[in-house]
Amino acid sequence: MALAVAHTLVHGGSLVVEAGTGVGKTFAYLVPALLSGERVLVSTATKTLQDQLFARDIPELLQALGLPLRLAMLKGRGSYVCQQRLELAQQATSLPDRQAFNTLAQVQAWARTTTTGDLAEVPNLDERSALIPLITSNRDNCLGSPCPHWRECHVNAARREAMAADVVVINHHLFFADMAVRESGMAELLPTVRVVIFDEAHQLNETGIQFLGKQLGTGQLLDLARDVLAAGLQLARGLVDWQKVVSEFEKTLRDWRLVVGKHPANTKLKWSDPEPHGVHPLDWAQALHDLSESTERLQAAVENVVDAAPDFQRLHERLSDVLSLITHFENPCAPGSVRWVEVGGQMRCFEAPLDIAETVQNKLLGSDLAIPAEGSAGAPLPRSWIFTSATLGDDDKLSWFTEPCGLNNAQVLRMQSPFDYQAQAWVHVPRLMVPPKDPGHSAEVGDTAIQIARALGGRTLVLTTTLRALRAIGAQMQEAFGDSGELEVLMQGESPKRELMSRFRKAIEPxxxxxxxxxxxxxxxGFDVPGEALQAVVIDKLPFPPPNDPLVEARSQRLEAQGRSSFNDYFLPEAAVSLKQGAGRLIRRETDRGALVVCDNRLVNTGYGRRLLAGLPPMKRIEQLPELLSALREIAKT
Ligand code: SF4
Structure with missing residues (x-):
């Protein structure tokens, strides 16, 4: 892998590498990249890997290689404390909840000494804390150069450092957010870089479409209304009846939300007609029209006082953006994109491209002008793009990844994991279990998981495909173990992922x-627990994408329209990749041992199931559960 990366660095072009667990892919791309003498940008999907590269892997390598390179890390605005908003939060008389008061005190103490402002440094800060949006900035509420904290602003400092560094570590969110709005500093950074590496590249497509599409939601509009009211009352009191104009706007927002009706949280309504599915066309058109008029009235009010303070200029721009979004959603969906409405308490309209292929080809590879090689007066070289991950597809061309990412002409390399799966792992499929669509399926999965966890004394991760199954199996295991105190049963959602992972790891300590x-x-x-702490992964069923999801449906329809099979070319590869990822939680090191249990007998009873099974690492099959349980009891003793 290192040689292939080095070759691409010398000649330019795109290289896609699937490197199975244990290959050492991070060092395999970092060593040639750092030795190349080029300016390097490394992008990750998760902040965890971003922090690990910046704080551990790259410094270790720079030291080992004796390279005096400057390293910087750049995250999105939401990762840095905003001094201006922290001050406002301190003055606020109310905060979202009691916990937020304690967290605020902790952040205040830390903010006095931090040099980076990166909230990841705050010990045990829950990334879901309701305080975070109040103490970080976004593009809408940042005051920019008139801000009293402009000079010591952490967001600005991180961008300055990135511009001056030889190696910059970013994340995919930032990369694509900047392509959409060009404000995070990437716009200046990218043209000066000749080597771009995407680690955890399997998330590139889904991250990209979030940012390349359009969104308009009631939450975002309510924030805007509140900002107008606060600025109006503080900076232009008496010049406009702010309460009146803002409450009129809020009323049209409520009316707009009401035309969609009541739905459970996270419902996605399809939207292929001019109006979303199940909504009366005239009501929808009228509600959007009213919203547009009310936004215009709000904008006119702001325009009256636009010279009173710089804040009003920014609010005026935000209102213009909202007006263009409303017009956009009043018109038909862009070709090659899909629309839907997410609705629960609040409502958000989405329009997203089906993939990032066109953007990658036109904006990245297509605009890939040759730039001079670092430090050389010689001929300019084209840029080098490296894409890597442990799982990028289920065929030799890695089409699951390369097609939606527009990388059909990239060089592709597959590096098998060096682990001896035959000796280290077993796979078991309970043949007699009821099929996944049977209402009793979750209970049978729960029974099997209970037996496995009992044989191992814990050390078991149960992965479900739905939240409903998670709750049912979680409750069943809680009843079996938690109530008696035999084992601790953790469930996703009760604490942040980082904390759950750390409690899970510690469970084998004396x-x-x-x-x-x-x-x-x-x-x-991304659930990484090497060693004895994790010796069984139980998967409830094959992880096919939900066919009713508007994005999934639009992607399958496009394939069918091209005369292709959506099942073979979309559903199966998606399931294969997710299954490999889930199974990949089991064996993280050469000394790890354990069992993968997939409670879906389609894996052994159908042709496509056997294709999925063949795509997994070559683990030893165990047919009978009692045999598996005694094997697990044996490894639990060692
Ligand atoms: S410039 Fe923007 S991000 Fe920086 S402190 Fe001021 S408001 Fe916050």
Whole structure:
């Protein structure tokens, strides 16, 4: 892998590398990149890996290689404390909850001494804390150069450092956010870099479409209304009846939300007609029209006082952006994109491209002008793009990744994991279990997981495909173990992921109780527990994408329209990648041992199931549960 990366660095172009667990992919791209003498940008999907590269891997390598390179890390605004908003939060008479008061005191103490302003430094800060939006800035509420803290602003300092560094570590969110709004500093950074490396590249497509599309939501509009009211009352009191104009605007917002009706949280309504599914067309059109008029009235009010303070100029721009978004959503969806409405308490309209292929080809590779090689007066070289991850597809071309990312012409390399899976791991599929669509399926999965966790004294991760299964299996395991105190049963959502992972790891320390974790969604990847603490992964069913999701449906329809099979070319590769990721939680080191249990007999009873099974690492099959349980009891003793 290192040689392939080095070759791409010399000649330019795109290289896609799938490097199985244990290959050492981070060093395999970092060593040639650092030795190349080029300016390097490394982007990760998660802040965890971003922090690890910046704080550990790259400094270690720079020291080992004796390279005096300058390293910087750049995150999105939401990762840095904003001194201006921290001050406002301190003066606020009310905060979202009691916990927020304690967190604020902790952040205040830390903010006096931090040099980076990166909130990741605050010990045990819950990334879901309701305080965070109040003490960080976004593009809308940052005051920019008139800000009294402009000179010592952490966001600005991080950008300055990134501009001066030889190696900059960023994340995919920042990369794509900047392509959409060009404000995070990447716009200046990218043209000066010749080597761009995307680690955890499997998340590139889904991250990209979030930022390349458009969004308009009631939450965002309520924030804007509140900002107008606060600025109006503070800086232009008496010049406009702010209460009246803002409450009129809020009323049209409520009316707009009401036309969509009541739905459970996180419902996604399809939107292929001019109006979202199930909404009366005339009501929808009228509500959008009223919203547009009310936004215009709010903007006119702001325009009256625009010279009173710089804040009003920014509010005026934000209102213009909202007006263009409303017009956008009044018109038909852009070709090649899909629309939907997410609704629960609040409502958000989305329009997203189906993938990032066009953007990558036109804006990245297509605009890839040759730039001079660092330190050389010689011929200019094209840019080098490296994309890598442990899981990028289920065929030799890695089409699951390369197609939606527009990388059909990239060089592709697959590096197998060096682990001896036959000796280290077992795979078991309970053949007699009821099929996944049977209402009794979760209970049978729970029974199997209980037996496995009991054989191992904990050390078991249960991965579910739905939140409903998570709750059902979690409750069943809690009843079996938690109530008697035999084992600790953790469930996703009760604490931040970082904390759950650390409690799970500690469970094998002397005096600690064995531990089971039941989780879904984000735990299928990035849950890294090497060693004896994790010896069984139980998966409830094959992780096919939900067919009713508007994005999934639009992608399958596009494939069918091209005469392709959406099942073979989309659903199966998606399931294969997720299954590999889930299974990948089990064996993290050469000495690890354990079992993967997939409670979905389609894996052995159907042709496509066997294709999915063949895509997993070559683990030893165990047919009978009792045999597996005694094997697990054996490894638990060692
Ligand atoms: S410039 Fe923006 S981000 Fe920086 S302190 Fe001021 S408001 Fe906050």
């Amino acid at each position: 005096g600690e109780k064995g531990c089971v974790l039941v989780a879904s969604a984000s735990f299928w990847e």
